[in-house]
Structures are given as C-alpha cells and as structure tokens.
Amino acid sequence: MKREPMLAGQIDLMVLAVVARRPSHGYAIIEALRLKSGGRLELAEGTIYPALYRLEQAGYLTSDASTVAGRVRRTYRLTAAGRATLRDRQRAWRELVDSVDAIVRGTAPDHG
Helix, strand or coil, rough: CCCCHHCCCCCCCCCHHHHCCCCEHHHHHHHHHHHHCCCCCCCCCHHHHHHHHHHHHCCCEEEEEEEECCEEEEEEECCCCHHHHHHHHHHHHHHHHHHHHHHHHHHCCCCC
C-alpha cells in the first residue's frame, strides 16, 4: 500500500512538529521524519521544501541563511503563530485519529 497519499495534508503538521523540537534545515527535517517514523517515511526534497516555503509564507516559520561547505543552508524556526498552529493541528489530528479508530474498532470515540 502506498503511504504518501495518506500523508496529504499532514506534511505541514509533521514539519511543524520537527521544527518545534529544534531549528533545522531541510535535509535534517527529512532525516528526522525518516528516523522518527522508523524508516517508514522516506519523503523527497520535492515534498518537504515546498512545505517549508508554504509554511514560511504563512508566517508559521522563519528562516536564516548560512553558508556551510560553500552551500547556502536555510535553518527554519517556529514562530509564535507556528506554535499556535501546531497546537491546533495536533488537536485536529488527534480527533481525526480517534474518530477513525472508533470506526475501525466499532467503538465510540473517547472525548475525555
């Protein structure tokens, strides 16, 4: 089963969560997602970098450029708006997971 379509709409949440733990550059974010998922998420630069640009344009991330080994590297940090958005998206994600789990298991969701 291909996993990437299931992730549509959740990339931003995952990127915000990684950057919330530690300011990071794009490749470090890709590696963190791979490691934290036990290797199940191998996301391409073509997936992550557009998300970083989108999140920065929305005001959820800010970045600084530095030169490392002759290459420009952007390090991304969460803004106050990014922290608030991360909390909102984490809550929405948890509600979605709980609802799907209730359907799959045939139980009522726990709203406690």
